[in-house]
Amino acid sequence: xxxxxxxxxxxxxxxxxxxxxxxxxxxxxxxxxxxxxxxxxxxxxxxxxxxxxxxxxxxxxxxxxxxxxxxxxxxxxxxxxxxxxxxxxxxxxxxxxxxxxxxxxxxxxxxxxxxxxxxxxxxxxxxxxxxxxxxxxxxxxxxxxxxxxxxxxxxxxxxxxxxxxxxxxxxxxxxxxxxxxxxxxxxxxxxxx
Ligand code: ADP
Ligand code: MG
Ligand code: MG
Numbered sequence: 001x002x003x004x005x006x007x008x009x010x011x012x013x014x015x016x017x018x019x020x021x022x023x024x025x026x027x028x029x030x031x032x033x034x035x036x037x038x039x040x041x042x043x044x045x046x047x048x049x050x051x052x053x054x055x056x057x058x059x060x061x062x063x064x065x066x067x068x069x070x071x072x073x074x075x076x077x078x079x080x081x082x083x084x085x086x087x088x089x090x091x092x093x094x095x096x097x098x099x100x101x102x103x104x105x106x107x108x109x110x111x112x113x114x115x116x117x118x119x120x121x122x123x124x125x126x127x128x129x130x131x132x133x134x135x136x137x138x139x140x141x142x143x144x145x146x147x148x149x150x151x152x153x154x155x156x157x158x159x160x161x162x163x164x165x166x167x168x169x170x171x172x173x174x175x176x177x178x179x180x181x182x183x184x185x186x187x188x189x190x191x192x193x
Contacts, residue, residue: 003101005061009053011191016046018183029176033163038176045076065092079161080177086111102137109133123156125177132185150182
């Protein structure tokens with residue numbers, strides 16, 4: 001599927017709404033295995049993205065992706081800011097060569113993995129990206145599939161990020177970054193409707 005500027009803006013605005021209305025929940029998840037700020041971090045990021053769209057009205061996909069990356073990198077601290085920031089920055093770079101959604105997301109995931117060093121099974125956002133991307137490529141992406149990928153992080157032991165300090169005690173809790181990435185992909189599904 002081709003990613004257009006229109007669909008992209010719709011996607012990010014839906015993601016912003018979803019993060020804003022689940023800000024407390026995301027921070028509660030992070031309080032259990034981290035430092036309790038994931039909802040606040042993400043809400044700061046997405047509101048900066050919305051503000052950027054409103055004030056700068058990007059005229060092409062690459063500018064819109066760059067604006068998103070800069071919002072996360074400059075407004076969000078912690079692990080998630082640079083990681084989501086890298087994801088959108090890699091998409092921005094790749095968008096000069098392709099507008100294929102799947103290829104753009106693969107560039108984003110490669111960036112996340114390079115930046116954070118996490119692989120599948122480490123109980124991070126990477127677990128959701130790794131499972132969902134192939135379903136975007138083959139067109140089988142569904143709400144249930146996304147949910148399953150998010151839920152799978154519950155039984156994992158964290159190997160990266162703050163949650164890894166808990167060792168085995170991280171088992172039995174959803175990873176907050178996996179949940180926010182689930183929101184990202186659910187918003188994409190809605191934007192494509
Ligand atoms: P911080 O942990 O610095 O407070 P956040 O709470 O905003 O940052 O984000 C935590 C989320 O970031 C985790 O739930 C996890 O999904 C993700 N994360 C942390 N470290 C990594 C990493 N090295 N690679 C991929 N994702 C990571
Ligand atoms: Mg945190
Ligand atoms: Mg923090």
